[in-house]
Amino acid sequence: MKIAIFRWRAVVPLVLFLALIVAAWLVFADRVGRLAVERSGTAVLGARVNVRAFHISLLRGNVTIAGFVAASPFDSLENLLEADELVADLDLLPLLEKKVVIDRLAANGLRFGTSRTTSGFVPSSGPGPTSQVMANARSWAAQPALQVPVLQLATGKLSVDSLDPRRLQTVQAAESLAARADSSSQAWADGLGSLDVQGTADTATAFARRLQGAKPTDLGLINDARKMVDRVKQTRDRLTTLERGVRAGVGTLEGGLAALNAARQRDYTFAQSLVKLPPIDAGAIGWVLFGPAAVHRFQRALYYTELARAYMPPGLLPREQPGPKRTRRSGTRVEFPRERRLPGFLLRDAELSFQLSADSAGPRRYAGRLRGLTSAPALYGRPTTLEARAPSVAIEAQFDHVREPPRDIAGGRVRDVALPAIRLPGLPIRLAPGRGDVSLGFALYGDSIRGRWHVTAPTATWQRDSTTAGGQAADLVWRVLSGIGQLELTAELGGTIDHPTLHVRSNLDQAVSDQLRAVVGEEVAAAEARVRAMVDRFADAQVAPVRAQVARVTAEVTDRLQHQRQVLDAAQQQVEQQLRRLTRGIRLP
Amino acid sequence: MMLLKLVQDLFKALHSEGTPGQVAAGIALGSILGLTPLFNLHNLAIAALILLFNVSVPGAMLGWAMFVPLGFALDALFEALGRQVLLETPALVPLWTSLANIPVVPLTNFNNTVVLGSLVFSLLAFLPIWFGSRWAVRRYRETIGARVQQSAWYRALTASRLYGVYRLFRPDT
Numbered sequence: 001m002k003i004a005i006f007r008w009r010a011v012v013p014l015v016l017f018l019a020l021i022v023a024a025w026l027v028f029a030d031r032v033g034r035l036a037v038e039r040s041g042t043a044v045l046g047a048r049v050n051v052r053a054f055h056i057s058l059l060r061g062n063v064t065i066a067g068f069v070a071a072s073p074f075d076s077l078e079n080l081l082e083a084d085e086l087v088a089d090l091d092l093l094p095l096l097e098k099k100v101v102i103d104r105l106a107a108n109g110l111r112f113g114t115s116r117t118t119s120g121f122v123p124s125s126g127p128g129p130t131s132q133v134m135a136n137a138r139s140w141a142a143q144p145a146l147q148v149p150v151l152q153l154a155t156g157k158l159s160v161d162s163l164d165p166r167r168l169q170t171v172q173a174a175e176s177l178a179a180r181a182d183s184s185s186q187a188w189a190d191g192l193g194s195l196d197v198q199g200t201a202d203t204a205t206a207f208a209r210r211l212q213g214a215k216p217t218d219l220g221l222i223n224d225a226r227k228m229v230d231r232v233k234q235t236r237d238r239l240t241t242l243e244r245g246v247r248a249g250v251g252t253l254e255g256g257l258a259a260l261n262a263a264r265q266r267d268y269t270f271a272q273s274l275v276k277l278p279p280i281d282a283g284a285i286g287w288v289l290f291g292p293a294a295v296h297r298f299q300r301a302l303y304y305t306e307l308a309r310a311y312m313p314p315g316l317l318p319r320e321q322p323g324p325k326r327t328r329r330s331g332t333r334v335e336f337p338r339e340r341r342l343p344g345f346l347l348r349d350a351e352l353s354f355q356l357s358a359d360s361a362g363p364r365r366y367a368g369r370l371r372g373l374t375s376a377p378a379l380y381g382r383p384t385t386l387e388a389r390a391p392s393v394a395i396e397a398q399f400d401h402v403r404e405p406p407r408d409i410a411g412g413r414v415r416d417v418a419l420p421a422i423r424l425p426g427l428p429i430r431l432a433p434g435r436g437d438v439s440l441g442f443a444l445y446g447d448s449i450r451g452r453w454h455v456t457a458p459t460a461t462w463q464r465d466s467t468t469a470g471g472q473a474a475d476l477v478w479r480v481l482s483g484i485g486q487l488e489l490t491a492e493l494g495g496t497i498d499h500p501t502l503h504v505r506s507n508l509d510q511a512v513s514d515q516l517r518a519v520v521g522e523e524v525a526a527a528e529a530r531v532r533a534m535v536d537r538f539a540d541a542q543v544a545p546v547r548a549q550v551a552r553v554t555a556e557v558t559d560r561l562q563h564q565r566q567v568l569d570a571a572q573q574q575v576e577q578q579l580r581r582l583t584r585g586i587r588l589p
Numbered sequence: 590m591m592l593l594k595l596v597q598d599l600f601k602a603l604h605s606e607g608t609p610g611q612v613a614a615g616i617a618l619g620s621i622l623g624l625t626p627l628f629n630l631h632n633l634a635i636a637a638l639i640l641l642f643n644v645s646v647p648g649a650m651l652g653w654a655m656f657v658p659l660g661f662a663l664d665a666l667f668e669a670l671g672r673q674v675l676l677e678t679p680a681l682v683p684l685w686t687s688l689a690n691i692p693v694v695p696l697t698n699f700n701n702t703v704v705l706g707s708l709v710f711s712l713l714a715f716l717p718i719w720f721g722s723r724w725a726v727r728r729y730r731e732t733i734g735a736r737v738q739q740s741a742w743y744r745a746l747t748a749s750r751l752y753g754v755y756r757l758f759r760p761d762t
Contacts, residue, residue: 010641336682
């Protein structure tokens with residue numbers, strides 16, 4: 001019996017099933033699209049993205065998003081941007097290749113830095129490009145080169161590290177000198193012993209007694225007497241040589257004693273270095289007051305730039321990304337870009353309409369343009385550019401990821417705008433800059449980093465948090481700052497990502513440092529006196545015994561030398577006296 | 590409820606009018622639904638094949654239900670297999686690149702390691718599952734099938750509404 005291969009009667013249910021799918025698409029497409037935008041936006045940005053309404057029209061080929069809100073990844077109650085409406089003209093055919101190509105996007109009512117009532121942070125979704133970029137940005141900002149000594153200025157107190165006596169040069173030099181004195185004393189004693197001065201003197205004295213009974217005709221004895229005189233003279237010459245050596249040695253020991261004084265001066269300097277002073281030079285003041293704010297801004301710039309590099313990488317190699325979240329394992333999604341084909345995402349041209357500073361002066365509207373935002377810059381072949389120009393606003397950015405190494409540069413300047421408050425680190429003081437000019441430039445070429453943040457606020461005011469005392473330094477800084485009504489601040493970033501350098505200066509630096517120097521100077525003097533006393537205590541315990549030892553050794557050897565010389569002189573005198581008596585002053589050959 | 594559905598599928602498949610080959614083909618096609626992540630375009634094609642070809646739909650349901658747990662259990666293997674063929678076999682990269690730029694094909698999510706790994710695995714397992722199932726169904730019908738069919742609980746099972754739906758798609762023999 002032949003079995004039919006096809007089940008033709010299933011065609012109708014199948015068509016109905018497909019019709020059901022189409023109907024489900026028509027009913028749920030907007031909801032699915034809204035969820036897709038929210039989920040993908042949140043995954044890319046690393047903060048919550050919300051959409052109030054989403055509508056896709058395949059007939060007209062456009063998508064309309066209303067109430068787009070992207071939270072800031074750095075501040076839970078702040079939005080990165082809000083948009084009243086986004087209207088995108090879609091290229092429909094690439095959708096069949098799972099590619100999103102937007103020919104034109106109109107973004108209306110963009111606002112930046114608005115506040116929100118619920119947290120925009122999202123829990124970490126595991127390993128992924130965004131979480132990796134955030135981790136990198138955080139570790140970058142946590143580098144020692146970008147850390148500010150907040151607490152020292154905050155407390156205004158000095159701290160003194162413990163003084164280890166073994167590290168004092170005076171103690172080390174004294175121990176060395178004591179050893180040298182011991183060895184010198186021993187060497188001199190050995191030298192005197194080898195001369196045998198006493199033995200020579202005793203022999204000469206005994207010979208003089210023999211001469212007392214001799215006659216002038218006893219020529220042999222007279223000759224021996226002369227030899228004895230010569231022997232005594234030789235011994236004295238050697239004694240003289242030894243004396244010269246001793247004098248030199250004593251000089252060395254005294255030099256060592258003098259070196260102890262120099263070592264103590266060096267120890268004073270070393271001990272003073274243990275006094276941790278608050279930064280009271282003008283350059284450091286700017287760093288302490290505004291360093292964290294500057295680092296915070298550059299960290300944000302680095303995060304968004306690195307994010308762009310992660311999602312807009314150069315080159316055409318297959319790229320891995322985490323798969324979708326589902327009950328089954330997510331797996332890894334691999335993109336295979338191909339030359340002369342469309343990238344997975346491309347926004348050709350976006351017209352931006354945004355407003356700044358909704359303050360008492362009222363919101364001001366500006367227009368800008370974003371071109372060539374794509375997930376595969378090498379396919380698009382041109383850098384992504386952003387520009388917005390108006391009489392008081394200039395914003396330009398270029399992300400060139402077409403080829404390695406990626407080159408990113410962004411800069412913006414806004415004049416006469418309401419500036420956000422800046423809290424001084426570790427101090428209960430807040431700067432309200434009021435209206436002013438602000439500019440921020442940031443460039444990342446490969447891993448070489450450059451940045452500049454400049455703020456000019458001619459009508460700045462200062463606010464003190466009355467609930468927090470803040471200590472002496474806070475009082476001092478408050479006294480200084482509350483009398484200053486303008487702010488000129490510049491922060492410059494350089495170096496590489498791994499080894500950044502940051503310089504911050506402001507018009508407040510000199511004023512604050514002068515006041516701090518006056519107050520802290522007294523504390524510094526007292527602290528230095530304390531550490532000098534500590535050095536003296538440790539050094540004296542070692543130096544005094546050494547001085548006594550050197551003095552004793554010197555006196556002993558001098559006395560012994562003098563005594564030995566006297567003994568020799570007396571013996572020589574006795575022999576010569578007997579010799580003159582025998583020869584009656586006649587000098588015989 | 591799921592267990593009851595599984596039992597219903599099992600007996601409907603085993604006692605359906607379909608030949609052992611039709612039941613086995615249904616089970617083999619259903620295994621693809623079970624082994625691969627469900628919501629992907631290729632599974633729509635598999636479902637269409639199950640409906641259009643004269644295979645046992647209960648068999649497909651049975652295959653799907655049986656292989657879903659196995660799919661979860663083998664996800665790690667599928668991911669490794671998918672990674673191997675997608676990323677670690679340079680000779681295949683031009684193929685994937687071409688497929689990725691052909692309309693509709695990217696909608697299948699073939700470029701996901703788990704999807705591709707499980708699909709490759711299920712395609713490789715298709716014939717063994719088919720032959721194995723055909724042998725098992727044949728043995729069942731030759732041994733205890735007739736007695737089970739006469740039992741009261743089987744008649745109660747087949748009297749349910751689902752059985753009426755099944756009859757719409759039972760294989761033509």
